Amino acid sequence: MAIAINSKLKKSIVIKKxxxxxxxxxxxxxxxxxxxxxVINNSFEGSAIYRHLECHIPTKLNVEDxxxxxxxxxxxxxxxxxxSSGTSxxxxxxxxxxxxxxxxxxxIYIELTGNGFLYNMVRIISGTLVDVGLGKIKPEDIxxxxxxxxxxxxxxxxxAQGLYLVEVKYD
Numbered sequence: 001m002a003i004a005i006n007s008k009l010k011k012s013i014v015i016k017k018x019x020x021x022x023x024x025x026x027x028x029x030x031x032x033x034x035x036x037x038x039v040i041n042n043s044f045e046g047s048a049i050y051r052h053l054e055c056h057i058p059t060k061l062n063v064e065d066x067x068x069x070x071x072x073x074x075x076x077x078x079x080x081x082x083x084s085s086g087t088s089x090x091x092x093x094x095x096x097x098x099x100x101x102x103x104x105x106x107x108i109y110i111e112l113t114g115n116g117f118l119y120n121m122v123r124i125i126s127g128t129l130v131d132v133g134l135g136k137i138k139p140e141d142i143x144x145x146x147x148x149x150x151x152x153x154x155x156x157x158x159x160a161q162g163l164y165l166v167e168v169k170y171d
Contacts (some may be wrong), residue, residue: 027168033097035113035167038158043106054107055126055162058132061133063103069132069139070099070110072146073125080149082125083118084157092118092149101129111166120157128153 001018009015015067039054041047046056069155080092103109110126128145131137137145137155145153 030170031116032169032171033115034112034117034165034169035111036122037164037166038110038122039162039164040108040110040126040130041106042108046086051159055158057133059134061108061130062135063108063133065102065135065139066108066110066129066133067101069129069137069142070101072139072142073112074098077146078149079118079146081145081151081154081168082121082128083151084120084124085151086129087119089118094118094121114169123158123160123163124151124154124156126162127158129155129159131155 002015005018024033033053040061041050041056042058042061043056044058046058047054065117076093076095078093083089083092094116095116096112098111098113100111101108102111110122110129112122112125127136132139132142
């Protein structure tokens with residue numbers, strides 16, 4: 001089944017495994033958690049090869065402040081201030097199980113695992129963390145920004161390149 005589906009998909013999407021499920025199964029509503037990764041190239045010159053696969057921020061970011069700030073996103077919060085206006089979801093309460101930042105040379109990886117995400121939520125959280133890294137927002141201001149539920153308090157929505165759905169768990 002996976003081979004047949006892959007033959008019809010764009011090359012940017014790959015089915016690794018397919019299995020039969022109950023007829024009542026729903027890929028969205030039966031999901032237990034998802035993990036997203038946002039990749040930032042934090043070099044001055046960027047990358048010609050990966051330019052469509054990562055977000056380029058040429059100004060040096062304070063990764064230690066970003067690591068402090070990201071921990072405030074963990075837990076159950078109303079993420080109303082971290083959704084785009086096109087969001088169809090009426091409930092903006094989500095739980096982030098883990099939120100981490102890793103750095104490998106000039107690449108910064110923002111990784112969020114939660115029970116669900118609003119439209120553009122990961123890209124807006126990442127944009128807010130970039131503002132922390134640039135010194136525009138203090139790490140300890142994150143709880144106030146979350147609690148305000150105001151979109152204009154959070155950072156900008158970063159571009160789609162750099163955003164990856166890493167894992168979806170159904171168990």
